[in-house]
Amino acid sequence: MRVFRTILALFLTLTISSAWAERKLEKVPGQPLVRDLTFVDLDGNPHKISEYRGKVVIVNYFETWCGPCQEEMPSLNEAWKKVKDGDVVMLAISAKEKPETVREALKTMPIDFTVLLDETGQAFNEWPIIAVPTTLVLDKQGRATYRAVGKRDWSDNAILRPVYQLELGKLVD
Numbered sequence: 001m002r003v004f005r006t007i008l009a010l011f012l013t014l015t016i017s018s019a020w021a022e023r024k025l026e027k028v029p030g031q032p033l034v035r036d037l038t039f040v041d042l043d044g045n046p047h048k049i050s051e052y053r054g055k056v057v058i059v060n061y062f063e064t065w066c067g068p069c070q071e072e073m074p075s076l077n078e079a080w081k082k083v084k085d086g087d088v089v090m091l092a093i094s095a096k097e098k099p100e101t102v103r104e105a106l107k108t109m110p111i112d113f114t115v116l117l118d119e120t121g122q123a124f125n126e127w128p129i130i131a132v133p134t135t136l137v138l139d140k141q142g143r144a145t146y147r148a149v150g151k152r153d154w155s156d157n158a159i160l161r162p163v164y165q166l167e168l169g170k171l172v173d
Contacts, residue, residue: 024159025137025146028128033143034136035126039116042099047091047116050142056166057138058083058090061118061129064097064105069133072151076135077112079154087140087167090114095132096121139166 036050049057060076062069073092080090090113094102099117106115123129127136128144135154137146146162153159 024152024156025148025162028136028144028147031139031143031145032128033141034138036142037118037122037126039093039118039123041114041116042103044099047114049138052089052138053142054087054140056086056088056140056163057136057142058088058163059123059136059138060090060092061095061123061127061132061134061136062092063095063132064102064109066132068151070109072133072154073109073111075152075154075156077110079160080113082157082160083163083167084113086164088163091116093118093123095124137163137166140169 034049036048038046038048040046058079060072062073064070076090076092083090092111092113093116095118097117098119102115102117118124128147129136131149133149133151135148135152136144139145145166148159
């Protein structure tokens, strides 16, 4: 009987923790097509969001002074290692900061994927972003499908499940 209870407890714990992890991403109401904005990288090269159509895009909107943004970044790097070989792009977009500020911050907060600048805060005004950090998951057509407001543990495979499903073209509830 003890073995059964132990197995049941383990099963319930894994089920509940997996379900909790999946709720870390909320669906974006209406799944709007994001406005096609252009950002520049740290070398001044332009990156238009529509250039990434046909791929799932994970966009982390952050600011270098933001504690939760800094805490979340290592797990985003871990997530990038898991998805980079697929049809997925990951972007870190710095909100309203100068290139030199971001460069300096990257010395202590390394980011392994593409870093872009939004010096005017256009994405905050045009996309479903309400705070930093906010991470959007865009489907292959450029629609904001999922959102995480606040820091998350992106190294958890359960939080990446919707990304994998979008990448494979499966419908996600």
